[in-house]
Amino acid sequence: MSVGIVDYEAGNLKSVETALLALGARIVVADRPEVLLKADRLIFPGVGDAAAAMRVLKARGLDQAIVQFVNSGRPVLGICLGSQVVLDASEENGAVCLGLVAGIARRFAPDSGLKIPHMGWNQVEPTADHYLFSAIPPGASFYFVHSYYPQPQDSAAVIGCTDYGVRFTAALSQGNLAAVQFHPEKSGRYGLQMLQNFLQCRA
Amino acid sequence: MLEKRIIVCLDVREGKTTKGIKFRGNVDIGDPVEMARSYYHGGVDELVFYDITASSEQRSVMLDVVAEVARQIFVPFSVGGGIATVDQMRRVLLAGAEKVSVNSQAVKDPLIIDQGAAAFGNQCVVLGMDVQADHEMPSGYRVVINGGRTPTDRDALQWALEAVDRGAGEIVLNSIDADGTTSGYDCRVTRLISEAVSVPVVASGGAGTPQHVAEVLRDGAADAALVASMVHYGSYSIADIKRYLAAEGIAVRLDGLV
Numbered sequence: 001m002s003v004g005i006v007d008y009e010a011g012n013l014k015s016v017e018t019a020l021l022a023l024g025a026r027i028v029v030a031d032r033p034e035v036l037l038k039a040d041r042l043i044f045p046g047v048g049d050a051a052a053a054m055r056v057l058k059a060r061g062l063d064q065a066i067v068q069f070v071n072s073g074r075p076v077l078g079i080c081l082g083s084q085v086v087l088d089a090s091e092e093n094g095a096v097c098l099g100l101v102a103g104i105a106r107r108f109a110p111d112s113g114l115k116i117p118h119m120g121w122n123q124v125e126p127t128a129d130h131y132l133f134s135a136i137p138p139g140a141s142f143y144f145v146h147s148y149y150p151q152p153q154d155s156a157a158v159i160g161c162t163d164y165g166v167r168f169t170a171a172l173s174q175g176n177l178a179a180v181q182f183h184p185e186k187s188g189r190y191g192l193q194m195l196q197n198f199l200q201c202r203a
Numbered sequence: 204m205l206e207k208r209i210i211v212c213l214d215v216r217e218g219k220t221t222k223g224i225k226f227r228g229n230v231d232i233g234d235p236v237e238m239a240r241s242y243y244h245g246g247v248d249e250l251v252f253y254d255i256t257a258s259s260e261q262r263s264v265m266l267d268v269v270a271e272v273a274r275q276i277f278v279p280f281s282v283g284g285g286i287a288t289v290d291q292m293r294r295v296l297l298a299g300a301e302k303v304s305v306n307s308q309a310v311k312d313p314l315i316i317d318q319g320a321a322a323f324g325n326q327c328v329v330l331g332m333d334v335q336a337d338h339e340m341p342s343g344y345r346v347v348i349n350g351g352r353t354p355t356d357r358d359a360l361q362w363a364l365e366a367v368d369r370g371a372g373e374i375v376l377n378s379i380d381a382d383g384t385t386s387g388y389d390c391r392v393t394r395l396i397s398e399a400v401s402v403p404v405v406a407s408g409g410a411g412t413p414q415h416v417a418e419v420l421r422d423g424a425a426d427a428a429l430v431a432s433m434v435h436y437g438s439y440s441i442a443d444i445k446r447y448l449a450a451e452g453i454a455v456r457l458d459g460l461v
Contacts (some may be wrong), residue, residue: 014297119373120207120208164205
């Protein structure tokens with residue numbers, strides 16, 4: 001089984017790669033549609049600007065390839081920016097996104113008195129029974145670095161929530177697509193467990 | 204609720220940590236990778252590596268250390284020390300670090316912050332700043348560089364605000380007065396800077412006991428606390444510190460404590 005990691009120059013893929021290698025996964029750097037579409041499962045990471053990410057995805061034809069991959073029913077995991085780009089749009093520079101899950105990415109209110117980005121470890125409460133949370137205690141902490149958060153239109157897509165001034169969606173899922181706002185690859189043993197859960201989920 | 208981070212700092216010279224003399228446990232003394240592993244398994248939230256190597260050919264040794272740490276630990280870590288160009292930043296990030304920290308070089312050439320933030324995002328660029336109490340400065344604190352040996356004409360608060368404006372995503376604030384004393388952090392300057400900037404502030408310098416850590420997280424309004432000697436010399440473990448903080452009502456990550 002091969003795991004494709006979408007490479008579109010949006011931040012550092014290295015940490016996702018090393019975590020998956022530590023778990024014994026066979027990884028493929030998916031920087032072209034034909035490579036991406038051959039993978040058995042797909043991880044869609046990323047940090048940075050949603051609008052810039054969409055520009056690069058489109059320029060490489062990866063946007064259509066990701067949509068095609070999701071529609072094929074194979075498992076997909078979005079990480080950080082990946083959990084925002086799967087939505088319809090983002091408030092970040094008015095980005096139009098992939099539209100795989102109805103909703104938008106919102107910015108934390110700058111007048112909340114809270115520091116932005118939301119950076120550090122915070123607890124994630126599962127709100128649905130989902131394979132990603134197998135063998136992970138409810139309220140386990142994960143590492144976050146972000147200024148925008150996903151807000152799915154349909155609450156049925158929400159599978160985990162976190163509090164930072166507002167209660168926001170930290171994990172979402174729709175069919176074979178799951179996505180998390182935090183960084184499982186940098187979240188210690190429970191983060192590795194979550195990646196393992198993804199590698200082992202039924203296709 | 205966002206938890207307060209406990210960050211361990213490792214000074215690395217020619218591939219060896221310099222404070223690892225009486226390091227506890229069954230690890231290779233002074234091996235930064237082994238020490239990082241041990242702290243990772245002990246529940247540390249993040250690590251900071253400072254390369255205090257003098258010559259440039261030894262910097263590649265540091266990159267090897269970074270790459271090996273990235274293969275073995277799965278919490279965020281940053282690397283600093285002598286980084287002066289975007290290209291050096293890129294090498295550290297490609298070796299597997301989450302963040303790079305700039306200090307004296309940023310004072311000499313502040314554009315490195317703008318360039319780093321533009322190339323890699325604000326969250327990757329940490330400003331390290333060393334400060335000293337000085338009543339002649341508007342905020343009461345002066346920025347010093349070169350490990351505290353060289354005073355500058357910059358005011359600490361003004362520099363912090365400028366650096367964040369330029370794109371620094373986090374500040375590690377080290378008090379030269381408190382550094383090495385083990386008698387507690389400078390809570391006053393920490394609160395001054397932390398309440399003025401929009402990004403997280405990591406307090407550094409002076410930690411000797413878990414109580415000191417609690418003080419700077421509460422009274423100093425720090426988002427995270429850097430510790431070194433108090434854990435390297437085996438006086439306290441990460442678990443000792445975190446359990447104390449939790450008992451004091453401070454939110455910390457208790458997963459994975461041993």
